[in-house]
Amino acid sequence: MLDLRAISRDPEPAVAALARRKDGSDERLRAALAARERLNAIRPELEAAQAERNAGAKAIGEAKRTGADASEAIAAMQAVSARVKELEPEKARLEEELRELEVTLPNLTDPTAADEDTPLREWGERAESGRDHLELAGAMVDMEAGSKVAGSRFAYLKGDLVFLELALVRWVMGKLRGHGFEPVIPPVLVKEEALFGTGFLPDTEQQIYRLADDPLYLTGTSEVPLASLHAGEIMDEVPRRYAGFSPCFRREAGAAGKDTRGIFRVHQFDKVEMFSFVEPSESPAEHERLLAIEEEILQGLGIPYRVVNIAVDDLGSSAAKKFDLEAWLPSQQRFRELTSTSNTTSFQARRLDIRYRPEGGKPEHVHTLNGTAVAVGRTLIALLENHQAEDGAVEIPSVLQEWGAPARLG
Structure with missing residues (x-):
C-alpha cells in the first residue's frame, strides 16, 4: 500500500517510478490522487453541512417548543439537508473509487532497479x-x-x-x-x-x-x-x-x-x-x-x-x-x-x-x-x-x- 498522503506533496517522482513498470499504474496513481483530493475537499463541506443541519433541527425544535415562527429555520434546514443528500453519496462514491484504485497500485520502483534484466x-x-x-x-x-x-x-x-x-x-x-x-x-x-x-x-x-x-x-x-x-x-x-x-x-x-x-x-x-x-x-x-x-x-x-x-x-x-x-x-x-x-x-x-x-x-x-x-x-x-x-x-x-x-x- 502506498502512502498517498506523502506522495500527494510531490507526486511526480512517484508517478515516474510507476511509469517504469509500463503497466498503467502511473495513470492509476494520478486517478487515485485526484479522487483523494476531491474527497478531502468534500469531507469538510459535508461535515459543516451536517453540523448546520443538526443545529437547525435543534433550533426548529426550540421554536416549536416556545411557539415562535420556525418557517425560516425549516426552509434553511431543507436547503442544508438537500446539500447533505448530494454530498453523502458523492463522498461514498469517491471513497469506493479510491479503495479500488489503491489496491491495484504496486510498489514504487527503486531507482537502482534495472530497466531490463x-x-x-x-x-x-x-x-x-x-x-x-x-x-x-x-x-x-x-x-x-x-x-x-x-x-x-x-x-x-x-x-x-x-x-x-x-x-x-x-x-x-x-x-x-x-x-x-x-x-x-x-x-x-x-x-x-x-x-x-x-x-x-x-x-x-x-x-x-x-x-x-x-x-x-x-x-x-x-x-x-x-x-x-x-x-x-x-x-x-x-x-x-x-x-x-x-x-x-x-x-x-x-x-x-x-x-x-x-x-x-x-x-x-x-x-x-x-x-x-x-x-x-x-x-x-x-x-x-x-x-x-x-x-x-x-x-x-x-x-x-x-x-x-x-x-x-x-x-x-x-x-x-x-x-x-x-x-x-x-x-x-x-x-x-x-x-x-x-x-x-x-x-x-x-x-x-x-x-x-x-x-x-x-x-x-x-x-x-x-x-x-x-x-x-x-x-x-x-x-x-x-x-x-x-x-x-x-x-x-x-x-x-x-x-x-x-x-x-x-
Whole structure:
C-alpha cells in the first residue's frame, strides 16, 4: 500500500517510478490522487453541512417548543439537508473509487532497479554438456506415479533423493540460524487478509489454490505467513529475521507446455524462505545481506550461478527491487532461475499495519524483505546436473553428507 498522503506533496517522482513498470499504474496513481483530493475537499463541506443541519433541527425544535415562527429555520434546514443528500453519496462514491484504485497500485520502483534484466556477476565453471536430472535420478523421481495420483506436474521423490532433500534443508536452516534467522515452520493455509497484505491479492489470483469449503488459501511461499506474523503490531525490536520451511503450492496457470519435463516447474514443492523486518534506512543493506547469503549457499553447494538485477516491468506488485540467482543447468546449456530476493520497502507493512517505534519517536512502518534460501526441487536439479560424474553417478557435496545425504547417487 502506498502512502498517498506523502506522495500527494510531490507526486511526480512517484508517478515516474510507476511509469517504469509500463503497466498503467502511473495513470492509476494520478486517478487515485485526484479522487483523494476531491474527497478531502468534500469531507469538510459535508461535515459543516451536517453540523448546520443538526443545529437547525435543534433550533426548529426550540421554536416549536416556545411557539415562535420556525418557517425560516425549516426552509434553511431543507436547503442544508438537500446539500447533505448530494454530498453523502458523492463522498461514498469517491471513497469506493479510491479503495479500488489503491489496491491495484504496486510498489514504487527503486531507482537502482534495472530497466531490463541485467546480469551483474557469475560464479563457478559451466559444464559444457551433461544428462538431465530425470536421467540422473532414474527411479528416484517418479513422474508417472505422481501424474496418476494427482495429475500433471506432481512427482514422487524416493530413496536417497529424500535423504538429500532432508540434508539440504537441515544444512540451510542451520546456516541461516548462524546468520541470526529464527527457524519457523509456518501454516501453509492462510486467510485472504494475509495474501492481500503481502500483495499476492489482487495481483496473482490465477496462481493460487483456494479451498472450496473454507475461506482459506494454500500459499505459494512462506513469505505470506512470515510477513503476517507481526500483523497489526508495533514491534518491540528490529531487525527481526525468520527462516521458514514449508511446502508451497502454485497452480502454474499460463505455463501450459512450459518446462513440462521433470520437477523444474511443479504444483507442489518445498522451500526455505528468509524474511526480514528492518528499519527503513536499513533495507538496502538488508537486501544485499540476503543476496550474499543466497550466494554463500550456492557456493557451498558448488552450483555455478549468475546474479541478475531484474527488470522493473517483471517485478511483482510488492517489490521495489529484485535480484535473481540463476543456476547453470548443463543439460539445457543455460542459466535458469533458482532463487530470488526482493525489497518490498513499506508496501507490505502498510497493508499489514506492522510498525516499530524509533527511539524517542512515534511508531513508523517497518520495511520488509524476502529471499529464497533454497527452492528444494530446483536445487536438487542443479545439484544432480552439476555434480554428475563420468560413470553416471552424482557426487554429493560434503557439506550435505554431514547431515545425512549419501556420498553418491546412482
